[in-house]
Amino acid sequence: MDTERAPSATLICEAATRLFARQGFDGTSLQAIAAQVGISKPTLLYHYPSKDALRAAVLENLFAHWRRMVPQLLEAVTSGHARFEALTNELIRFFREDPDRALLLMRELLDRPAHMREQVIDNLRPWLRVVAEYIRTGKRIGQIREDVDEESYLLHVVTLTIATLSNTGLVHAALAPERTPESVEERHLAELRRFAKAALFRE
Amino acid sequence: MDTERAPSATLICEAATRLFARQGFDGTSLQAIAAQVGISKPTLLYHYPSKDALRAAVLENLFAHWRRMVPQLLEAVTSGHARFEALTNELIRFFREDPDRALLLMRELLDRPAHMREQVIDNLRPWLRVVAEYIRTGKRIGQIREDVDEESYLLHVVTLTIATLSNTGLVHAALAPERTPESVEERHLAELRRFAKAALFRE
DNA sequence: CACGCGGTCTACCACTTGGTAGAGAGACAG
């Protein structure tokens, strides 16, 4: 059990991820991050030379997780003819594994759309093209609706997943404030899966 | 032509809306807003006693627009049996009319989920319940899929619309950087409409 | 022992932030 192995740099990055996700980049001071880790501000700046460097590290870390998970996502998609549904499941799982991911991503998208453009092209487009090709195959064998716009459809599914999981509180309030958050969220995600599936497949 | 009637308070609110939407609340200084209007910071603080008061005014302004537009949205939905599609159109139109609306809303949702909860309950739920009732009717007459979760479905459509329109840049980059932004966006919104429609209606 | 080296600290810097004090300008009423 390596209970004491995490170096400061890692702890800082994790704390920064959490705070950037919850309060935004501009809403988070280096002081606040340092306090969370239990170190002083200069110590933080020793590990990351500037606040922007820290932001870059946090974002790179997020994309690294994404890239590491893409293969198994693709595998899930290819493993069966009607298993495109698994795509949604894997997507949801990824952003649910750490809810800060959806928040952080959405925030960066709003804060620096121009900068995120390249990141998105690098990290999302290849995956998008591959899965879109599978959809085209599904069309050819008559399994999938003819009028689906593959890339556009996929982007909508991703967008909806991120938006939904970065706003679980809203969901609860809008849907059924009287019931428990967990059951409401489960129901809402089930409808998301149904939504994505019904718009894709033929009867 | 009342070319010179807009009082300072209105101009300030409009400028603040634009800047809050584009750079976020924490990323926007009162100085920046004042400069945009062409006044000094104390003058701004004369009209709005604090930055938070300004934020509240901006948000209230947004919801006022929303409430004003809800009736015609409902009308569009009721006017024909198969015209639920119009719902998506009106929704898109609302957020496209002023793109800052989607941005602002998404930002507030991320920044202050707890505070937005009441706002959402007040402004969205009534509308949600009414339209959900129409969907239930559609189910009874066999027009709409049995497995649709009405409220959840509607919330997904709203979420997807806001998320999509607050990230038009991403869409362009992910989908087809080589084509013109306008045509790509039009195509993407067409798929959104198809998406929402296909997941709702029976064949 | 002496030395360098990675990592941490206190003290400090210039600058920006949201917000205040108080004076002045113009319009209008008596």
Next chain:
DNA sequence: CTGTCTCTCTACCAAGTGGTAGACCGCGTG
């Protein structure tokens, strides 16, 4: 003319920002 009311300004404030300088401390190596 005098007063008052609305609106605007310059000057200022305390607090917090990202970032730097430099001392210190414990470690392993010569």
